[in-house]
Amino acid sequence: MRSVIRYDLPASLVVFLVALPLSLGIAIASDAPVLAGLIAAIVGGIVAGAVGGSPLQVSGPAAGLTVVVAELISDFGWAVTCLITLAAGALQVLLGLSRVARAALAISPVVVHAMLAGIGITIALQQAHVLLGGKSKSTAWHNAIGLPGQILGAHRPGVILGVLVIAILIAWRWVPARVARIPGPLVAIVGVTLVSVIFPFHVSRVKVDGSPLDALQLPALPDGNWGAVALGVITVALIASVESLLSAVSVDRMHSGARTDFNRELIGQGAANMVSGAIGGLPITGVIVRSSTNVIAGAKTRASAIMHGLWILLFTIPFAGLVNQIPSAALAGLLIVIGIQLLKPAHIETALRNGDLAVYLVTAVCVVFLNLLHGVMIGLAVAIALTGWRVIRAKVEAQPVGDEWHVLVAGACTFLALPRLTRVLASIPPRTRVTVDISVNYLDHAAHQAIHDWQRQHHATGGTVQINGMLETGHLARRTVSGLIGPERPEAAA
Numbered sequence: 001m002r003s004v005i006r007y008d009l010p011a012s013l014v015v016f017l018v019a020l021p022l023s024l025g026i027a028i029a030s031d032a033p034v035l036a037g038l039i040a041a042i043v044g045g046i047v048a049g050a051v052g053g054s055p056l057q058v059s060g061p062a063a064g065l066t067v068v069v070a071e072l073i074s075d076f077g078w079a080v081t082c083l084i085t086l087a088a089g090a091l092q093v094l095l096g097l098s099r100v101a102r103a104a105l106a107i108s109p110v111v112v113h114a115m116l117a118g119i120g121i122t123i124a125l126q127q128a129h130v131l132l133g134g135k136s137k138s139t140a141w142h143n144a145i146g147l148p149g150q151i152l153g154a155h156r157p158g159v160i161l162g163v164l165v166i167a168i169l170i171a172w173r174w175v176p177a178r179v180a181r182i183p184g185p186l187v188a189i190v191g192v193t194l195v196s197v198i199f200p201f202h203v204s205r206v207k208v209d210g211s212p213l214d215a216l217q218l219p220a221l222p223d224g225n226w227g228a229v230a231l232g233v234i235t236v237a238l239i240a241s242v243e244s245l246l247s248a249v250s251v252d253r254m255h256s257g258a259r260t261d262f263n264r265e266l267i268g269q270g271a272a273n274m275v276s277g278a279i280g281g282l283p284i285t286g287v288i289v290r291s292s293t294n295v296i297a298g299a300k301t302r303a304s305a306i307m308h309g310l311w312i313l314l315f316t317i318p319f320a321g322l323v324n325q326i327p328s329a330a331l332a333g334l335l336i337v338i339g340i341q342l343l344k345p346a347h348i349e350t351a352l353r354n355g356d357l358a359v360y361l362v363t364a365v366c367v368v369f370l371n372l373l374h375g376v377m378i379g380l381a382v383a384i385a386l387t388g389w390r391v392i393r394a395k396v397e398a399q400p401v402g403d404e405w406h407v408l409v410a411g412a413c414t415f416l417a418l419p420r421l422t423r424v425l426a427s428i429p430p431r432t433r434v435t436v437d438i439s440v441n442y443l444d445h446a447a448h449q450a451i452h453d454w455q456r457q458h459h460a461t462g463g464t465v466q467i468n469g470m471l472e473t474g475h476l477a478r479r480t481v482s483g484l485i486g487p488e489r490p491e492a493a494a
Helices: 002-029 034-051 063-076 079-098 101-106 109-131 140-152 154-172 182-198 228-251 264-281 287-297 303-325 328-341 344-352 357-369 370-390 415-426 444-462
Strands: 397-403 404-413 433-443 464-468 484-485
Touching: 002 034, 002 063, 002 109, 002 182, 002 287, 002 328, 034 264, 034 303, 063 079, 063 109, 063 228, 079 228, 079 264, 101 264, 101 328, 109 140, 109 228, 109 328, 109 344, 109 357, 109 370, 140 357, 154 182, 154 328, 182 303, 182 328, 182 357, 182 484, 228 264, 228 287, 228 370, 287 303, 328 444, 344 357, 357 370, 370 404, 397 415, 404 415, 433 444, 444 464
Parallel strands: 404 433, 433 464
Antiparallel strands: 397 404, 464 484
16 A cells, blocks of 8 residues: 555556546547547546556557547447447457457557558648648548648637647657656646636637536447448457557566556456447547556556546546637647657668568558558558568579689578579589578478589589588478588589
């Protein structure tokens, strides 16, 4: 109990201050009722915090699902979207009980990073229109082409407030450590709201009717189109699961305490989504921004996540009316920063370094200009194709070293590599001494036969061949054989 009071209580207050403005902004970006974001934050903190398997992860509404939720609300309405959230939670619980949670981690990280980048770009394009005093369009393409006209007709008071929020959030990175303990988003939103109230700013503001208790919404059945509903359930469940599990992995790297039980975490996330969907909240995931804040603030147990949900509940019931004073442009500025932060230069550098930049770009562009599900599926297809290409593509190089030639054969040497293999071997001059280093993880019969035939031909010209690391045909490496093949040992050519 003493540890909870010393470490978890102050950490929970810090996370509460971070979660409050973010939850409001994500609800607005999702075109959902504003209080649905607070409901999800409350449920995510209390239910996922108590049931989940990651002690220090904090759950709530996440930017990664805003595009999906906005599409669902547009297609089915808010009540049916709540049903989809509830069903997605039930699917997550079943996945957790079947103990397949770790399978979600098999998705290529570059696809997940690109998905988040695409979502971030989409959010930034949408909210740029709101910051400029307009309304976001139905697609990212229309938001992009409509931006120049929106800039020309911008509402200046709103632009000033939105840009001020962005400036505060950027500047907050360089404030002293003691000051930085106060969350930047809270300072930006509260400070700009006070400016808009004190000075004569005539701007649109967030509209909240009543408290979270008044915003409770029971889910409703759709009027047909069950196939699209089922697809929405699967999409929400998979994205929420992958994002939560990847966030849990990241949180585990930040502390030395208890590790995450991934199956239990999936059950906890599912239970939270079932409760959130049943009472009118947004879908819930583990959120790395709140979770990392929780760890940095010194939390030691799951009590911090649970208490942060309680603080949101205790604040919003009597003080929800204060949200009505927040300018829409201020939250738009916050969301633009959140969206841009999802586009991480480190992820792009990693993709470039590992040769996955094509996967990253294709996934991000498709998420922005098609939709999230198609973008992820196309990205996975490109990643699988690229991996297959790397598996079947052999590296074959030959270069002279003094009076000898050195040949390197690496990768997976199959019949698909025969054109390159035979071309490189044929380029070696006759009557030379050759060392062939074979460092492959697979060598099929066709490639083995091609090397064998070249050995005989080179021997016939009076040359010698020393082979290091020949493998048994059609098998992985079991032994290393080094042999000299030439006029001195003609029997070794076979």
